[in-house]
Amino acid sequence: MAGFAPDCAIFIMLRYFISREFFLTLLALVGLGGLLYVAVFFWFLPAYTRHGEGLLVPDVSEMAEQTALDVLEEAGLRPLIADSIYMEDLPPGVIIKQYPLPYSRVKPKRTVSLTVNKREPPMVPMPNLTEPSMSIYHATMKLQNWNLSPGKVTRVPDIAQDIVLEALYEGKKIEPGTRIPQGSKIDLVVANGSGYxxxxxxxxxxxxxxxxxxxxxxxxxxxxxxxxxxxxxxxxxxxxxxxxxxxxxxxxxxxxxxxxxxxxxxxxxxxxxxxxxxxxxxx
The missing domain is CATH 3.30.10.20 (Trypsin Inhibitor V; Chain A)
Known part of the structure; x- marks a missing residue:
């Protein structure tokens, strides 16, 4: 009789798994799971993310800063000036970049980060362009690397050929290391190879x-x-x-x-x- 108890327990479990009560319980659990799935994905998440209420992000690139802020606020978004850089070919104070990108669909009150063109160019040091035997080509490349612009080139008689003899800023000789606004034009005096x-x-x-x-x-x-x-x-x-x-x-x-x-x-x-x-x- 002592070895009969386990066999009885297994028999009772098998009878439960094939009983009507088990199938009703399983059916109730499946129904509850289905209701939970529908509630989460078709009611809770859409309500949380405001599905169907997405807004198109307007394009505010190259707009004046205040104009861009007003446009985004009127569209139901939150503008944020996140960064500023300097670009010589754009007016100061205009929007250079935005994120999310224009015409992206976002939920209301989404923050839109903006990058604005600086109103004043940053100051950069004047590079040395009169090092021994620096050609006009290498001087031009060096200016561009320092975010400066090559200006007028004046060729003067000299034995050397295409060698920079002098660098001028606003018509005056400028010494290496002098800090000037980024994007400034630097005029070059270059040897023409003919000599005086x-x-x-x-x-x-x-x-x-x-x-x-x-x-x-x-x-x-x-x-x-x-x-x-x-x-x-x-x-x-x-x-x-x-x-x-x-x-x-x-x-x-x-x-x-x-x-x-x-x-x-x-x-x-x-x-x-x-x-x-x-x-x-x-x-």
Whole structure:
């Protein structure tokens, strides 16, 4: 009899699961669950989220700040100035961005975050544009990286080519590190590669050393040298011809070369110059 009790319990449970009472209880639970589902998803949530009462967010981009605030409030929304940045190509105080985006559907009283264009540009330091051998291309890129605008480019005679010689702000030279408004225009003075023009010096009759000194004073360079060994010894070392030759009103750009023809034999050592042979008797 002691081992019969468990078997009786199992038998009683099986009879309950197939009884009418069990099925009625199960049916009641299913019905209650269905009612709860309908109540939550078709009544409670729509009432909580105000389903069917969504509003379209108006587009207030590029509107004046106060106008945008009024438009959003009249639409049943809550405007909020969340940020401000500076954009040179837009008027100060207008709306640059908004979130939620225009024409999004949101529930009433939803907060709409706005970004406004600053009324005053922030101050930025002037970069150094006259570093050794900074080209106009790299100077322009550097200005743009600092949110500054390249202005007028003035080219002046100089030996260098397309190198920035000076930076100007409002017509005056500006030193690196000076703080100026973002978006300011910076004018550049750039070398045109031609050099300043100077009169062609007359080197005929000068000694080699004197000719070098004259060329250096005029910021000109020594070109090719040729010699005439057939000349009398008393004129050896004198310049008897040059290219280009001097003329009334003739000029040459600084940094250019002048070739010389010198009386006398070619020196045994002549480092750093170009030697060109001249036939005997050539003058």
């Amino acid at each position: 023009r100077v009169p062609i010096p007359d080197l005929r009759g000068a000694t080699y050393e004197e000719a070098l000194a004259i060329l250096e004073a005029a910021n000109l360079q020594l070109g090719a040298i040729s010699f005439d060994p057939s000349a009398p010894e008393d004129v050896h070392g004198q310049v008897f011809d040059q290219r280009p030759r001097p003329g009334l009103g003739d000029s040459i750009s600084q940094g250019q070369y002048i070739d010389l023809r010198i009386y006398g034999p070619e020196p045994t050592t002549n480092e750093g110059i170009i030697i060109e042979e001249v036939e005997d008797g050539g003058r």
